[in-house]
Each structure stands twice: as structure tokens, then as C-alpha cells.
Amino acid sequence: MKAYLDLVRSIFEQGAWQDNRTGVRTLSLPGACLRFDLRQGFPAVTTKRLAFxxxxxxxxxxxxxxxxxxxFRALGCRVWDQNANENRAWLDSPWRDGPDDLGPVYGVQWRQWPAYKLLPADAAARIEAAQARGYRVVGPVQDGGAPHVLLYKAVDQLRACLxxxxxxxxxxxxxxxxxxxxxxEEMALPPCHLLYQFLxxxxxxxxxxxxxxxxxxxGLGTPFNLAxxxxxxHLVARLTGYEPRWxxxxxxDAHIYETHVDMLREQxxxxxxxAPRLHLSDRIPAYADTGRYEPEWLERLEPADFVLEGYRHHPPLTAPMAV
Structure with missing residues (x-):
């Protein structure tokens, strides 16, 4: 994947060394962009083996x-083990609920964003409008000395996008x-990949x-996040009747940890x-073929529903994750 290697070169050539919360220095470059035409293949790194x-x-x-x-371990992914169980700041946090707990990270926000409305108790029309949109009354509260009603719902942002x-x-x-x-403050790690816009x-x-x-x-995150x-x-396109394009x-902050320099220079x-091709399991319904909108498949998927075809790569390379 040439675009990825070009990014690595740019950081080596233009980046500046910085300290950060992990204690492992980074060579950092502010502002970077990669762009892929998904018709031309799947953006899997090939200069090492991607843990697809x-x-x-x-x-x-x-x-x-x-x-x-x-x-995540039950799904074949161990990348969260250290953040859950070895991050000193998280281990000392009053928000951590025992071993393996991560708090409301990534997918919780994607699928269950906690939304609240605090409305005057006499604002009947507003309360009714909120309830019509799925909010439920939590209970009466006092705010500024006046009676109010607190309402709540979990917002499924991803479903709303579909x-x-x-x-x-x-x-x-x-x-x-x-x-x-x-x-x-309730999360083991605040989101890094944080805003997704479908066009x-x-x-x-x-x-x-x-x-x-x-x-x-x-070194470690970009190949994962690109995949x-x-x-x-590809998945959202399948469920909504489109072909994936750009x-x-x-x-x-695009950065290379000091402990990853040798790995990336070798790459x-x-x-x-x-580039390989991505194949989605035939069991995932294609809206373009069936005409049926079935967003519930967001919860039915298994990792095995995603298959890389024709993936050729160089030997694996490893480096420690900074936590």
C-alpha cells in the first residue's frame, strides 16, 4: 500500500519529536490525509502481515x-487487554468497574449515545414531542428553583446513518x-478514530x-483503522444498496513511536x-438485490463474515503498543 508508506516517509522527513502521556516519545506530524478508491482494491497493508x-x-x-x-477477546481481538488491565490511570479510576472493563468506549457511543433533555415541567408540548422521538421520562427534578422533567434515550447513531x-x-x-x-473520563481510552461521515x-x-x-x-493503529x-x-453500502467508492x-496527530522506528524502516x-479484495459473506443481505432494508444485521455480524481474497504480504513484523 504505497499511500501508507508515503505517510511513513513524510513523518520521518518532516516530523518532530514530542513527549506524550505514554512515556514513549513520538515523531509527530500534524495533519495527514490518505485517500483510496475502493473499486481498486482493499487498503490492507502488504509490507507486513495485517492482523485482519x-x-x-x-x-x-x-x-x-x-x-x-x-x-473483544471473544471475537478474536486482544488489542484492548492492556488498556483495560495495565493502564495505571485507568486502574486507579473510580469509573473502572473491575477487570476487563473499558467504560463507554467507541461502540457504546456509536450505538447507545446517552441523550438527555431537561424540560420545564409545564412544557407539555415539548415533553410530548420528545416522547414521540423515543425519550422516556426519568423523573421530576428541580433546576434553578423551578420544577423540570428529565428525559432520556439511547441514540443509535449508526442506525440513524443507515x-x-x-x-x-x-x-x-x-x-x-x-x-x-x-x-x-469514564473511558479507558478516549476515541482516536472519532468521526465518520457517509457521502x-x-x-x-x-x-x-x-x-x-x-x-x-x-505503526500499529493506522493499518488496523484503515481496514x-x-x-x-463495504458493509453499510451492502445494507443500503450502494457500491463502495472513496x-x-x-x-x-500522525505519529510514530520511538519503539516502532525499526519496524517501519524495514517496511x-x-x-x-x-491490493487484495474484500468479500462479504453472502448471508449478509444486499439491499440492491432484495429491496429489503435490514439494518438489524449490524448486530448479527461475525468476524468471519469479512474475508480478504488474494491477500499477499511480506513476513510479519511486531512492535510493542504504547499504553
Whole structure:
């Protein structure tokens, strides 16, 4: 994958050394962008072996709103073990609920974003309108000395995106994100890949994704996140009647950990191989073929439903994850 290697070169050539919370220095570059035409293949790194099954396990965990490292392990993904059980700040946090707990990370925000409304008790029309949109009354509260009503619902952002692709595909508001300021302190790790915007072209029946990542570990995280974002685009396209097209990957802080330098320099010496293809299991319904909208498949997926075909790669390379 040439674009990935070009990013690595740019960081080596233009990045600056910085200290950070992990204690492992990074060579950091502010602002980076990768762009892939998904018609030309799947953006899997080929200069080392991509842990594709683990990446798909993590994606499925996100889709299921997993909040425990044990949930991810059951799906074949162990990348959350250290953040759950070895991060000193999280181990000391009053929000941690025992071994393997992660708090309301990623998928919890994607699928169960906690939404509240505090309305005056006499605002009957507003309360009724909120209830019509799925809010339920939690109870009466006093605010500023006046009686109010607190209402709550869990917002399924991802499902709302699929609904919009079916009913309002020309919208430029089809997005979801995971940066919930009210719950950041309750998470083992705040979201890095945090904003996903779907852009549909109803005329060509093509679906594109723009993904913004605030902070990206280019050695270990970028290959994982590229695979997950591209696979999600394929999946959402299948469920809503589109063909996957452009995948644009924006990074705020693109960095290489000092402990990853040797691994990445070795990759730069390797020739990238042709991109593989992604095959989605035939059991996942294609809206374009059936005409039936079945968003419940977001919860039915298994990691084995995602298969890389024709994936050729160089030998594996490993490096420690900074926590």
C-alpha cells in the first residue's frame, strides 16, 4: 500500500519529536490525509502481515457496543487487554468497574449515545414531542428553583446513518462520532478514530466515507483503522444498496513511536504488493438485490463474515503498543 508508506516517509522527513502521556516519545506530524478508491482494491497493508481477523473482531465488537476487553477477546481481538488491565490511570479510576472493563468506549457511543433533555415541567408540548422521538421520562427534578422533567434515550447513531442513506441519501449530515465530553473520563481510552461521515451519490449508487482520527499510531493503529473503516464502508453500502467508492482518511496527530522506528524502516525497504479484495459473506443481505432494508444485521455480524481474497504480504513484523 504505497499511500501508507508515503505517510511513513513524510513523518520521518518532516516530523518532530514530542513527549506524550505514554512515556514513549513520538515523531509527530500534524495533519495527514490518505485517500483510496475502493473499486481498486482493499487498503490492507502488504509490507507486513495485517492482523485482519483481529481487526474485524474489533469492528464487530464496536458494532455490538462492546464495553469489555473480554467481549473483544471473544471475537478474536486482544488489542484492548492492556488498556483495560495495565493502564495505571485507568486502574486507579473510580469509573473502572473491575477487570476487563473499558467504560463507554467507541461502540457504546456509536450505538447507545446517552441523550438527555431537561424540560420545564409545564412544557407539555415539548415533553410530548420528545416522547414521540423515543425519550422516556426519568423523573421530576428541580433546576434553578423551578420544577423540570428529565428525559432520556439511547441514540443509535449508526442506525440513524443507515436510515438516512435509505430515506435522505442526498443529506450531508449523515455522520456519527464517539467524542462524548460528558463521558470521556469514564473511558479507558478516549476515541482516536472519532468521526465518520457517509457521502452517498444516489445517481451513481456509490457510497464514500470520510473518517477523521484525532491521534493515530501509524505503526500499529493506522493499518488496523484503515481496514476497519474500509470494511465498514463495504458493509453499510451492502445494507443500503450502494457500491463502495472513496475512503478518505484524515489524521490530526500522525505519529510514530520511538519503539516502532525499526519496524517501519524495514517496511520502507519492502516493495508493496497488489491490493487484495474484500468479500462479504453472502448471508449478509444486499439491499440492491432484495429491496429489503435490514439494518438489524449490524448486530448479527461475525468476524468471519469479512474475508480478504488474494491477500499477499511480506513476513510479519511486531512492535510493542504504547499504553
Amino acid at each position: 481477523k483481529a481487526a474485524m473482531g474489533e469492528l464487530v465488537g464496536f458494532l455490538r457496543a462492546a464495553d469489555s476487553a473480554a467481549d 436510515d438516512a442513506l435509505i430515506h435522505d441519501p442526498g443529506s450531508r449530515r449523515i455522520l456519527f462520532h464517539g467524542w462524548n465530553w460528558a463521558q470521556i 452517498a451519490n444516489p445517481a451513481t449508487r456509490e457510497l464514500s466515507l470520510c473518517l477523521y482520527i484525532r491521534s493515530n499510531d501509524v 476497519e473503516g474500509a470494511a465498514l464502508t 475512503f478518505t482518511y484524515f489524521i490530526g 520502507l525497504d519492502r516493495e508493496p504488493l497488489p
